[in-house]
Amino acid sequence: MACTDVSSRKRWLPNMRHLDKGGMVDGYLATYDPDTSKINHIDVVGKNFTRGFSLHGFDVVHSATNSSELFFYMINHQIPREGNAWKVGADSVIEILKGAVGSSTLRHVMTVEDPVIMTPNEIVGTSDGKSFWFTNDHGSKTGWIRELEMVYPVPSTSVGYCHVDHGCKVAADKLPSSNGLAWDRKTDTFYVGSTPRGTIGVFERQSDNTLAFKDAVTIGQVMDNLSVDSEGAVWAATFPKSLRVLKRFRDTVTNAPSAAFRVSFDNVTTSSGGKHEIERVLEDDGSIVGVATSVAHDPRRGLVFLHGLTSPRLAVCRI
Numbered sequence: 001m002a003c004t005d006v007s008s009r010k011r012w013l014p015n016m017r018h019l020d021k022g023g024m025v026d027g028y029l030a031t032y033d034p035d036t037s038k039i040n041h042i043d044v045v046g047k048n049f050t051r052g053f054s055l056h057g058f059d060v061v062h063s064a065t066n067s068s069e070l071f072f073y074m075i076n077h078q079i080p081r082e083g084n085a086w087k088v089g090a091d092s093v094i095e096i097l098k099g100a101v102g103s104s105t106l107r108h109v110m111t112v113e114d115p116v117i118m119t120p121n122e123i124v125g126t127s128d129g130k131s132f133w134f135t136n137d138h139g140s141k142t143g144w145i146r147e148l149e150m151v152y153p154v155p156s157t158s159v160g161y162c163h164v165d166h167g168c169k170v171a172a173d174k175l176p177s178s179n180g181l182a183w184d185r186k187t188d189t190f191y192v193g194s195t196p197r198g199t200i201g202v203f204e205r206q207s208d209n210t211l212a213f214k215d216a217v218t219i220g221q222v223m224d225n226l227s228v229d230s231e232g233a234v235w236a237a238t239f240p241k242s243l244r245v246l247k248r249f250r251d252t253v254t255n256a257p258s259a260a261f262r263v264s265f266d267n268v269t270t271s272s273g274g275k276h277e278i279e280r281v282l283e284d285d286g287s288i289v290g291v292a293t294s295v296a297h298d299p300r301r302g303l304v305f306l307h308g309l310t311s312p313r314l315a316v317c318r319i
Helices: 004-008 146-149 242-251
Strands: 028-032 039-044 054-061 069-078 091-100 106-111 120-125 131-136 157-163 167-175 178-184 189-194 201-207 210-216 222-228 235-240 260-264 274-284 294-296 304-307 315-318
Touching: 069 106, 069 120, 091 120, 120 178, 157 178, 157 189, 167 189, 167 210, 178 235, 189 210, 189 222, 222 260, 222 294, 235 294, 260 304
Parallel strands: 039 106, 054 120, 178 222
Antiparallel strands: 028 039, 054 069, 069 091, 091 106, 120 131, 131 157, 157 167, 178 189, 189 201, 201 210, 222 235, 235 260, 260 274, 294 304, 304 315
16 A cells, blocks of 8 residues: 555645645555455665655566565655646656565666656556556646546646656557556456546556557446456446545545446457446545545455545455
């Protein structure tokens, strides 16, 4: 889990245009063991984060060459190197970390900074520790276009791709409010969530690592992050009452409902011939979760985990 002080989110959360850099509090990583219910904090060594360690989306991937080694791809919303944050926005980067399974320490490998990494929200990485895809959830950091995007899903967002040896590029552009991102590595299929439209775009990876649109699934609720479980089902964290969610991001005490949807795919091949099944698995009135922006499913244990940027606790639900 990527954690920070909940009260700081209403001051420094660049994706919601909260840009008071004086309110930015360094975050930390924590693990939850579902077998013991223990939570452990993880130390990060190898870099002094002088402009902050403000964590957002992340991905954890087993190394292709060492099964006990893990690569972490972390979105870090740094305060700007120069200028007023309200005018220039955050200097968001991707931090690549490395650690061993079961370890309480991660070592910083490198920081990836590029103009394509503009307003990153969610990220998926490869098993070689060198490349990743991410969503830009807005078409600009600040300005009138950004304000327009807050009320209307302008097709100005994108998915970016970076390789540490070859640089970054846009993998898919002109998307409406792209937010959640998930990758089914077994089928090499990417899923991109559109927040206000409540749709999941299905994309196929091309030989140059760009993404080609194949299909779309409509959930019908404002959504946030996506994940793929070991059975290939896509899980989406959604907001049944979106206006209350916006208030929650401002005051962090308003209860707002959260829901989790499961989408099962079967031979999605074309824009007209894809097959899928949508199921709302659970919903909470906000008193337990407090706006879930992420959901993950553990089929082996029969558990669903929900957490959020302003959630004071992790929710564990037995299915």
